Amino acid sequence: MFIANRIKLLLPILSPLIAIALALLVGAGLILLAGANPIVAYTALFKESLTTYFGFGNTLTKMTPLLFTSLGVLVALRGGQFNIGGEGQIYLGALGSSLIGLYVQGIPALIHIPLALFIGFVFGAVWGWFPGYLKAIKGVNEVITTLLLNYIAINLISYLVQNPLKAPAAPSPYSSLIAKTAQLPIILPGSLAHAGILLALITAGILWVLLVRSPLGYQISTVGFNPIAARYAKISVEQTIMLIMSLAGGLAGLAGACEVMGLKYRLFEQVSPGYGFDAIAIAFLSRGNIWGVVLTSLFFASLRSGANIMQRSAGVPVTVVYAIQGFTVLFIAIALALESRGKVTGDR
Incomplete structure (x- = not known):
């Protein structure tokens, strides 16, 4: 009985690790089918x-x-x-920060950078508020509205960079460069790493305090676990839902802002290569733990970063990396399903 209880306590930590290990094992099989050595391929990927x-x-x-x-x-x-x-909210955040970087001139970086980040957050938050409002007031399923808003955002940015925001004489759809005072500083000279990662880690810490140690975190969790109890406790479920979705959208908007301000320095037609969809997998794989999200984001980022090197060094197609990501999500979904079934069986 003691051992069973210990396993139950460790399951939230072990199941993501097991899911990743199984995904890498399946990926090794795919690498073998491609005629390459999995050890050589994985060494190249993670070493790079x-x-x-x-x-x-x-x-x-x-x-x-x-x-x-x-x-x-x-x-x-x-x-x-x-x-x-998240994908659409990234695009809107990128748009907001780009507008500040392009059309607000003559102010110091100390003001320009926070202003561009803030407007990127606001644009993403507004894009998240829409489905929050529809869910809270009209009862419209947020999965449908957030998914559809992705396509509206992507096509909106596509139109803007092909028409009013397109740089003069640009060979492909993109805007002019944003002002240097709106560009995030590089933190590792000679690399692509910019201050956005520091901001993201600080945000994770603030969010942990907000969700775990504050009354607002209690309010959000209560609405999530039991809206009926939340109403009994005089918590406005509707206002909380709109706040939650606005905050979620704003955080994704910061992702888009950092892509423009720290990496590309202009608004492109393809702002994100699917980060918004990877984020769903990361959040589920981390089982709602903020520090788990940090580590899992690092894992997914390392897969994306080393994929091309793995292809050149071991002759393994980049698509194997996406297969590994997919299998990771599949295995964690299976683990969650088995855990949920075990709880139901235990209740009986």
Whole structure:
């Protein structure tokens, strides 16, 4: 009985690790089918992304939007909401910060950078508020609205960079460069790593305090676990849902802002290569734990960062990395399903 209880306590920690291990094992099988050596391939992938100077900088760069957006998904989950709209919120955040970087001129970086980040947050928050309002007031399922808003955001940015925001004589759809005073500083000289990762880690710490140690965190968790009890406790469920979705959208908006301000320095048609969808997997894999989100974001970022090196060094297609990500999500979903079934059986 004692051993069973210990296993039950460790399950939230062990199940993500087991899911990752199984996904890597399946990935090794795919690498063998591709005619390559899994040990050589994985060594190239993780050595490049985690132990080399430029590779680790690239990993931190990719980790930044993943971490911000995953935190947004996590906040929504804590409040009982499913934010599938991180991708669109990234695009809107990128738009907001780009407008400040392009059209606000002549102010020092000490003001320009926080202002651009704030407007990126606001644009993402507004994009998250819409489905929150529809869910809270009209009862519309937030999964549907957030998913559909992704396509509206992507096509809106596509229109803007092909028409009014397109840089003069640009060979492809993108805006002019934002002002240097709106660009995030590089933290590892000679690499792509910028200050956005520091901001993301600080945000994770603030969010932990907010969700775990504050009355607002209690309010969000109460609405997520039991809206009826929340109403009995005089908590406005509708206002809380809108607040949750706004905060989730704002965090994803910061991801888009950092992509523009720290990496690309202009608004592109394809702002995100799917970070918003990876963030859903990261949040579920981390089982709602903020520090788990940090570590899992690092894992997913290292996969993305080292994929091309793995392809060049071991002849393994980049698509194997996406397969590993997919199998990781599949295995954690199976673990959650088995755990839920075990709870139901235990209740009986």
